[in-house]
Every structure is written in structure tokens, then in C-alpha cells.
Amino acid sequence: MSTVLAADSRPAGGAALGEVALATGIGVALTVVLLGLVFLHRTRRTTVLSRVGGRLGRATGVPDWVALPTILTTLSLLVALLGMLWDISLHIGVGRDEGPLANPAHYLILFGLFGVFAAGVLACAMPLDEKPGPAAVHFIRGWDVPVGGILLGAAGFYALLGFPLDDVWHRLFGQDVTLWGPTHLMLITGAGLSIVGLLILEMEGHGGASTDDGDRKVGNVGRFLRQGSAMGGLLLGLSVFQGEYDFDVPQFRLVLEPFMIAGAAGLALVAARMWMGRGGALMAAAFFLVIRGVIAVVVGGAFDEITPTFPLYLGSAILVELLALAWPLARRPLAFGAVAGVLIGTVGTATEWGWTQFTQTLSWNSDILVEGTIMAVVAGVAGGSLGALLALGLRRRLPRPAVSRAVLLACLVAIAAGVTNGLLATVPEDVEATFTITDVQTDPRTADITVQLSPADAVDDPAWVQITAWQGQGLVVDDLERTGPGEYRTTEPVPLHGTWKTLLRVHDGRSLYAVPIYLPEDEAIPAEEIPADDGVTRGAIPEIDVLQRELKESGGGLWALANVVVLACTLALIAGISWGVGRYSRRGSAGERFPDAPVEGPVPTGADSR
Numbered sequence: 001m002s003t004v005l006a007a008d009s010r011p012a013g014g015a016a017l018g019e020v021a022l023a024t025g026i027g028v029a030l031t032v033v034l035l036g037l038v039f040l041h042r043t044r045r046t047t048v049l050s051r052v053g054g055r056l057g058r059a060t061g062v063p064d065w066v067a068l069p070t071i072l073t074t075l076s077l078l079v080a081l082l083g084m085l086w087d088i089s090l091h092i093g094v095g096r097d098e099g100p101l102a103n104p105a106h107y108l109i110l111f112g113l114f115g116v117f118a119a120g121v122l123a124c125a126m127p128l129d130e131k132p133g134p135a136a137v138h139f140i141r142g143w144d145v146p147v148g149g150i151l152l153g154a155a156g157f158y159a160l161l162g163f164p165l166d167d168v169w170h171r172l173f174g175q176d177v178t179l180w181g182p183t184h185l186m187l188i189t190g191a192g193l194s195i196v197g198l199l200i201l202e203m204e205g206h207g208g209a210s211t212d213d214g215d216r217k218v219g220n221v222g223r224f225l226r227q228g229s230a231m232g233g234l235l236l237g238l239s240v241f242q243g244e245y246d247f248d249v250p251q252f253r254l255v256l257e258p259f260m261i262a263g264a265a266g267l268a269l270v271a272a273r274m275w276m277g278r279g280g281a282l283m284a285a286a287f288f289l290v291i292r293g294v295i296a297v298v299v300g301g302a303f304d305e306i307t308p309t310f311p312l313y314l315g316s317a318i319l320v321e322l323l324a325l326a327w328p329l330a331r332r333p334l335a336f337g338a339v340a341g342v343l344i345g346t347v348g349t350a351t352e353w354g355w356t357q358f359t360q361t362l363s364w365n366s367d368i369l370v371e372g373t374i375m376a377v378v379a380g381v382a383g384g385s386l387g388a389l390l391a392l393g394l395r396r397r398l399p400r401p402a403v404s405r406a407v408l409l410a411c412l413v414a415i416a417a418g419v420t421n422g423l424l425a426t427v428p429e430d431v432e433a434t435f436t437i438t439d440v441q442t443d444p445r446t447a448d449i450t451v452q453l454s455p456a457d458a459v460d461d462p463a464w465v466q467i468t469a470w471q472g473q474g475l476v477v478d479d480l481e482r483t484g485p486g487e488y489r490t491t492e493p494v495p496l497h498g499t500w501k502t503l504l505r506v507h508d509g510r511s512l513y514a515v516p517i518y519l520p521e522d523e524a525i526p527a528e529e530i531p532a533d534d535g536v537t538r539g540a541i542p543e544i545d546v547l548q549r550e551l552k553e554s555g556g557g558l559w560a561l562a563n564v565v566v567l568a569c570t571l572a573l574i575a576g577i578s579w580g581v582g583r584y585s586r587r588g589s590a591g592e593r594f595p596d597a598p599v600e601g602p603v604p605t606g607a608d609s610r
Contacts, residue, residue, distance in 0.1 A: 019101045024164070027114070034118050038125040042143070049126055060222060065126035065146070066205030069119040070226075073152065073198050076119065077233060080112025080191055081240070082295055088179060088243050089305040095471035095499065096175055096524075096550065113160045113187065116194050120153025123201055133204025135587040148201025151580040152194050158573050159190025173559055174525075175550035178251050179243045182566040189570055192237025196390065196577050199230055199275075200584050203394055224276060224283070231272035231280065232287025238264035239288070239311060246308045248361045248477045249470065251547050253512055254463045255372045256422035258349050258364070262376040263415065265316040265348060266341040266383025267390070273320050274329060274336070274391035281324075285317035306475050309359040315351025319343045334399070334407060337388030338381050345380030349373060361477045367463040367509065378418050382411040393581035401582070408578060425512035431458045431540040433504055433515040437496070437532055446493040447532070449517065451504055454537075456486030462508035467517070472500030496532040503546050513540040514547070525550055 040046040053064025060067050087105035090097075097103045124145035127136075132146040139145050166183040169176070178184075241264075244250045245257045272280035292310040300307025320340050327336050349372070356363040364372065385407055392398045399407075436450040449467065459465060465488050469476040472495055480488035494502055496518040504515040518532035527549060544551070 023101060023110075026110070027160075027164075030114055030118075034121060038121060041125060042128075044128075049122065050128075053126060060226065062202070062205035063127075063132070065123055065132055065149075066201055068126065069123040069149065069152065069201065070198060072119040072122070073116055073194065074229065074233070076112045076115025077191060077194070077237070078112075078291065079108050079115070081236060081291070082298065083108025083110075083112055084187070084240060085243070085295055085308050086299050086303060086305065088247060089299055089303075089308065091177060092247055092249055092306055092470055092475050093473060095177070095501075109187070110163055113156060113163065113191060115156075116191060117153060117156030117160050120149050120151070120156050120194075120197065123149030123152055133584070135204065135584040137583075146201055146204045147580045147584050148197045148199070148204050151197030151200060151577055153197075154576055155190045155194035155197055155573065157190075158569070159187050159194070162186030162190065169562070172552075172562070173554055174552035175548075177548050177550065179241075180252070182563055185241075185570070186566060188237070188240045190573065192234070192240065193573060193577055195230060195234040195237055196581065198233075199227075199390075199394060200580055202227065202230065203584065224279075227276050228272065228280065228283030229287050231268055231276065231284035232291070234271070235264060235268035235284055235288045235313065236291060238268060239292075242311065243308070245360070245362075246310055247306060247475070248309075249468065249475070249547075250362065251543060253368075253422050253425055253510070254362070254364065254507060255368045255375050256419070258345075258352065258368070258372045259375040259379045259418050259422060261311045261313075261352055262316075262341070262345045262349060263379035263383040263418075264311075265313055265344050266337070266380045266385075267387040268383075269313070269317050269320045269344070270337045270340050270384045270387030271390040271394075272387075273324050274333060274388060275394050278324075279321070281317040281320040282314075285313045288313055311352055312355040316344045316348035319348055333392055333397075334385060334388050334403075337384035337386075339384075340387075341380035341382065341384030342377055343380075344384065345377030346373065348380070349376040361479055362464050362466065365461075365463060367461050367507075375418055375422065378414050382414040382418075386411050390581065393585040396585045398582060398585040404582065412574070424510065426510050427513040427540055427542050428458065428511055430455070431506075431513070432537050433540070434535065434537040435504075435517060435532070437534040440493040444495065444497040445532075446495050446497075448490050448493055450483070450487065450489045451480065453486040453488075453506075458486060459506060459508040459511075462506060464505065464507050466505050467494050467502065468505055469494050469500050469502040472498050501546070501549070502532070505543065506540070512543060514543040514545070515540055516546050519546070519549070522549070 037046075037049065041049045049068065050064055053068035056067035056071055057064045060070075062070070083105045087103065087109060090103060090105055097106075101107075124139075127144065127146065129142075131144045133148075135147045136144040137147060137150060162183045162185075165186065166181075169181065169183045179188075239261075242257060242260045244252075250257070268284055269281040272284040274280075276283065289310075289312075292308075296307050296310065299305050320343075323336070323340050323343060327339075329336060353364045389398070389404060389407060398404050432454045434452045434454065436452070438448045438450075440446045440448055451465075453459065465480050465482075467476070467478045467480060467490060476492070476494055478490050478492055478494060481491055483489050494517075496502055499520050500518065501520070502516075502518040504517060506513055506515075515538050516530050519527070519530040521527065521529040
């Protein structure tokens with residue numbers, strides 16, 4: 001009975017209309033307040049924005065239209081990140097929400113993303129009687145807006161749009177209990193890319209003439225810390241894509257984890273070192289570790305939910321710093337990014353391998369050694385090249401457009417190919433599992449389980465053979481102990497009662513499949529109970545059939561079309577970000593020289609990096 005009541009109170013196809021209306025009302029009210037404040041500021045009926053921004057600007061050395069949006073964006077992204085990781089933990093522990101407003105983490109995500117959007121709007125609205133930066137865009141007569149503000153607002157709006165669309169998606173296709181649902185990716189991508197807008201805004205605030213020469217002289221320490229926090233924020237945003245691996249519930253092949261880690265490290269750490277100078281990569285990694293460490297303590301300790309782990313990135317940061325000591329950054333900076341990516345994909349990946357042995361139940365092993373390293377190198381080179389392009393753009397030293405576009409497209413194709421490869425998995429048709437269940441406790445029921453795979457040689461050197469039990473007010477991930485040919489057993493009792501969903505999961509090379517052990521009745525889907533019977537034999541099925549049990553069948557290609565639309569919108573956002581970086585780089589003043597690498601003579605705008 002308790003299982004049925006739990007299912008009835010958690011809708012599987014979108015929120016109740018009352019909650020949708022209330023959430024919409026909150027969004028409309030916030031937007032009205034924001035636009036009203038913009039109107040009063042532009043018509044000079046209030047000076048509150050100028051006063052607050054001016055005070056913050058005097059403390060940070062940037063104009064008011066940079067200072068206030070920067071502080072607001074930083075705080076908003078931290079709030080949204082806390083909400084996102086808390087939300088993931090809640091869904092792993094309890095499954096579906098009773099409703100979007102019944103989940104406290106959703107408030108943090110909603111207000112955080114709205115704060116990012118609001119910061120972009122304020123950055124565009126606050127400049128009065130001035131041209132905000134060398135690449136400002138003319139809006140209407142007497143009103144020019146900074147490129148960074150446009151990018152910040154666009155990315156924030158895209159992320160915010162994912163919030164209501166998520167409910168629409170669930171109504172159409174059911175609950176896709178995965179971080180990689182299309183509307184979830186909108187939230188993550190928009191929030192992560194908003195940092196690029198913030199970086200451009202920072203540079204525009206200096207009027208296209210930076211004094212940062214990498215020596216961290218008097219007066220530059222604050223700017224170094226601010227820039228390092230921004231680059232660390234970029235690393236934080238890119239690392240959210242790895243969330244399922246951080247919680248030991250990945251729904252995709254393990255080779256994707258080193259791929260994503262190397263790509264994030266390549267982009268953020270290379271950009272930080274090339275833009276900030278000595279210590280930039282280390283500062284970005286340190287900021288990442290501090291923030292993720294604090295959030296892990298808050299989520300796992302203060303909120304008493306499942307504690308997220310996180311990548312280390314420190315080894316990759318040291319590699320980038322060491323390479324920069326021997327590399328003339330002013331010459332061939334794109335090559336620097338690529339070489340740094342190779343180091344990150346090999347030596348950096350080795351340090352992450354060691355880190356997973358201490359932090360993850362599903363740690364990396366020899367099953368992914370070759371393919372995982374190749375994937376990491378591809379991602380590292382792509383990320384490092386993109387990071388070099390970003391740093392070159394911030395320093396107004398982008399190579400000519402043909403080169404920049406070719407590098408960008410090549411990197412996007414490489415990333416797309418790597419992601420596609422990681423998503424491709426097979427399910428063997430002839431594999432079965434027989435479960436010998438020995439009850440340890442009867443109320444509530446827990447048991448030790450022995451698994452016999454048939455055929456016995458169904459797995460060779462698997463990435464994992466494990467039992468996951470989740471969404472029953474907790475998470476259990478038990479990496480099984482091999483006891484004989486094709487035979488494995490649990491190392492701790494696993495739950496077989498209530499709303500727990502308990503399944504065997506096997507990952508060996510390209511094979512990725514599951515065998516259900518116990519699944520509760522769920523009338524909201526609807527789905528019948530799959531009981532945990534001693535001696536039962538069941539065949540292997542795709543993991544998505546169990547992990548995303550609430551998904552609906554979509555006929556007529558609607559699901560594929562919806563995914564294509566989301567992908568097209570994401571590519572449009574990336575194109576917009578690229579346009580903004582290029583506009584700032586080519587319309588600014590003479591390009592900055594690289595820190596720690598003196599060059600002779602002036603450096604022309606748009607200098608070729610070859």
C-alpha cells in the first residue's frame with residue numbers, strides 16, 4: 001500500500017496545473033520587477049543601480065555596469081549549482097518529485113538562473129551616456145550595450161527557458177530520470193556558457209586596455225582573484241555534465257567520464273593560464289575544489305542527502321603551468337592549447353584515475369584503459385584548442401576568421417564524435433542472470449545476493465558488475481565480488497522493499513545492460529511489481545528500460561524532432577558566444593601581449609597565431 005501511495009503522490013507526466021500556474025506567476029512577477037527597474041534607471045527616475053554598482057565598482061576597479069552584474073552572476077551561479085547538485089541527490093534518493101514546487105532545490109535553481117538572466121539585462125541597461133567598451137552594439141538612439149551583457153543575458157535566458165520546458169517535456173515523454181535529458185542540458189549549457197559572457201564583460205569594463213602583464217603587481221591581486229574565480233566558475237559549469245558519474249549512477253559508458261573531465265580541463269585551464277598568466281590554471285582549479293568541496297559538505301552533511309564527489313583537476317592544472325614555463329606563449333598559442341590537451345588527456349587522466357580509486361565506488365579500471373585514454377586525448381586537444389581560442393579572444397589576438405572558424409568547427413566535430421561514441425552501447429541477446437537471494441532482514445527486507453551469469457564467459461574484464469538500489473530514500477551501489485566463472489556476490493545486504501529499485505548492472509567494453517532484481521508497483525506509469533524471488537532467472541535488457549522506467553513511448557518521431565530542436569538551439573547559443581568573442585577581439589584596441597612572454601615591438605590586432 002505504501003508503494004502505491006508513493007506512486008500516486010508523484011506524477012509521472014508533468015506537474016499539476018496549479019503548480020505550473022504558480023511557478024509561471026513567480027517568473028512573470030520577477031520579470032516585471034526587473035523590467036520596471038530597468039525602465040526607471042533608463043529614464044533617470046532612480047539612481048539605485050548606479051549607486052550600488054558604483055560602490056561595488058570602486059571596490060573592484062571596474063565600471064558600475066560591470067561590477068553589479070558580475071557580483072549578481074557569481075552569486076546566482078553558485079546558488080544554481082548548489083540547487084542542481086542537491087536536486088540530483090534528491091532524485092537519486094527518492095525518485096520523482098511530488099511536484100516541482102515540492103522540491104526545495106528547484107527554488108535555488110530557478111532563482112539562480114533568473115539571477116544570471118537579470119545580470120545580463122542589467123549589464124545592457126546600466127550604461128548611460130557612454131559607449132560600454134570598444135565592441136559595444138548599438139541598440140537604439142542613445143543606447144549602446146556591451147557584448148558581454150548580450151551574451152550573459154542570452155545564456156541566462158536559454159538556461160531559464162529550460163525550466164518550464166522541462167515540465168512540457170515530461171508531459172510529452174514522461175520522466176527521463178537522467179542528468180542528460182535535453183531540457184536538463186539546456187539548464188546546464190546555458191548556465192555554464194554564461195561565464196564566457198562574464199569574461200567578455202570584465203574585459204569591456206577596462207575599455208579594451210588591460211594593464212595585466214602577468215606580474216601581479218600592486219593593485220592587480222584583486223583582479224587576478226576575480227579572473228581566477230571566473231575561470232574556476234567555467235570549470236564548475238563544464239563539470240556539471242559529469243554529475244551522474246559523481247554520484248556513482250552513470251547511465252552511459254564509463255569512457256565518457258575521462259572524456260568529459262579532459263575536455264573541461266583543457267578548455268578552462270588552458271584559457272585561465274593563457275589569459276591570466278602565471279598561476280592562472282592553479283587558481284581556477286583551486287576555486288573549483290573549494291566550491292565543490294563546500295557544496296559536498298552542505299549537500300551530504302547539512303542537508304543529509306547523498307554526497308557528490310568531484311574530479312580533481314589539480315594534476316592537469318600543474319601540467320598546464322609547467323608547459324607554459326617552457327612554451328613561448330606569444331608564438332603558436334593554438335599549438336600550446338593542443339599540446340596541453342595531449343598532456344591533460346594522458347598524464348592528467350592518469351591522476352584522475354588515481355583519484356577515482358579513492359572517491360568512486362565505480363572507479364576506472366583496465367576495461368577502459370585504451371579507449372578511455374584515446375577519448376581523453378581527443379577531448380583534451382579539443383578543449384585545449386577551444387581554451388586557447390577563448391584566451392586569444394579575450395586578449396584581442398584571435399587569428400584570422402578562417403583559422404578561428406576552422407579550429408572551432410573541428411573541435412565541435414571532435415567533441416560530438418566522442419560523445420556519440422560514448423553513448424553507443426550494445427545489449428547481448430543471450431545473457432541471463434540467476435539470483436540466489438538470502439534474506440538478512442525480513443521487515444524491511446534486505447538480502448545478500450549471489451549472481452550467476454550465463455554464459456559464464458559473458459564478461460571478460462568488465463568496467464563493473466554491480467548492484468544499484470536507488471530511489472527508496474537512499475542509494476546503494478555495491479561493486480560485486482567475483483567468486484567463480486561468471487559468479488558474483490554482494491559485499492553488503494541490498495534493499496528489496498518499498499520504493500527501492502534494485503537491479504544488476506553490467507558494463508563490459510561496449511556492452512551496457514541491466515537485469516532487474518526488484519522493482520515496485522508504480523500505478524502512475526503504470527507498471528507492475530517485479531518481485532525478488534530466490535532462484536529467479538531473468539534476461540539482460542537495456543539499462544534505460546529500468547533506470548528510466550517512467551519514460552513513455554513516442555510515436556511519429558516526436559521525440560527525435562524535439563531533441564533536434566534542442567540541439568539546434570544549443571548550437572545557435574554556441575554560435576552566438578563565438579560571435580561575441582570574435583566581435584570583442586576584432587573591434588578592440590591593439591592586442592595584449594601574453595603574460596610571462598615578452599615580445600618585441602607592437603602586436604597588431606588579430607595577429608595570426610600560426
